[in-house]
Amino acid sequence: MRSRLMTVLIVMVVLAVAGVGLLNAAGNGPVDPPAPPGTMSSYTLEQIYQRLTTGNYFAKQNGFTEPASGPGTGTMHTLDQIMAQAQPRALAKRVAKTGQTQCWDAAGALIPCAGTGQDGQYQAGIEPAVVAIFGTAYNTPAWTGVRFTDNGDGTVTDNLTALIWLKNANCFGTRLWATALTDANALASGSCGLSDGSIAGGWRLPNANEMHSLIDLTQSNPALPAGHPFTGVQVNLYWTSTTVDYHTSGVVVVALSDGAPVGAEKGGIVYVWPVRGGQ
Structure with a gap:
């Protein structure tokens, strides 16, 4: 005792x-x-x-x-x-939600969100929600210090948002929106230069606020922070998982030329940049 x-x-x-x-x-x-x-x-x-x-x-x-x-x-x-x-x-989940809770197919018809890989399925981010507004900037939190960490395994951690991005911003080339959602969800270690041990289902297409959180409006062509470690960045449009809620056959895309969020039809061909984390 x-x-x-x-x-x-x-x-x-x-x-x-x-x-x-x-x-x-x-x-x-x-x-x-x-x-x-x-x-x-x-x-x-x-x-x-x-x-x-x-x-x-x-x-x-x-x-x-x-x-x-x-x-x-x-x-x-x-x-x-x-x-x-x-x-x-x-710092996880420092990017605001878009507020989107529903999902739509390529034709704009309302569908169940389960398994779609869309913004409405994940609803990633923090409250209060910030709706993506075309032509304006999503206001990311202020940051000083080392913005990005190259993890040496095909991934890059954004130290501002804690989101983990595929280092290669052009692994998939251009895709239809539905294909981009599927390809991002299917991404796993062993593909696109990844050796991070990630499995299918861990990656996704970023929502509008997450995609725009990469943008530095003091830069252009591409509008990314100076000294970023990404490869294959295209000065072009990149898909998000966020449907334009008042025009549901359209999607918010982000232009890497000047950082502006704009709209594109889901039947278009646009670049894909997967992300994980931030849940």
């Missing part, structure tokens, strides 16, 4: 030092340590929280000095290392 009690006490001490919330003696809820355990080579939960809520993991709070190494010897990580892992999760 004494051995078991000692084990419980040791576990509680370890959890407390690690910053895991424990009820205080009065039962008033979790208590964050007032100071980091150890020396400057540690940090409190509050400091981690403040870094997560800046919206930019490169930012540091005033008065905080990032330790050169983690606490202990090889047993912990610096806050920069933790944030590098947490950032995609903290």
Whole structure:
């Protein structure tokens, strides 16, 4: 019994030092340590929280000095290392929904959304919804730091939105809209230069706001951020999964020449750029 009690006490001490919330003696809820355990080579939960809520993991709070190494010897990580892992999760779903909840076929007839790969099926993004307006910009959040990370496996992570894009922006060439939806959903590791372990069903055609989130209106031909790592980018139109709701045989497409969202008939031939994540 004494051995078991000692084990419980040791576990509680370890959890407390690690910053895991424990009820205080009065039962008033979790208590964050007032100071980091150890020396400057540690940090409190509050400091981690403040870094997560800046919206930019490169930012540091005033008065905080990032330790050169983690606490202990090889047993912990610096806050920069933790944030590098947490950032995609903290910023996930930063692109607004379009608000589209229904789906239509190529002729514009209303159909069930299941299995279509359309915007109305995934409804990806955050509230409040922002409807794509032709000829204007979707306002992506402000960002400083390294915008894109080339993952070396045929994918590129957008550090602003946490969306993962196919690095090759011209793997499929031009397609009908219905074919583009199918091809994007069928994409998997082993195709289009991918070695990321992704499987069919993990990729999709981006919605209008996701596609436009790549756009940098200070650039043109293509209207993408300077220094982007993508290959095969076409200065042309790219499909989205978002139907024009007042003209349901049409789709929102994004022009990579100047970044404008415009309309195109579903029977047209347009380029395909798959995305995953952001759910």
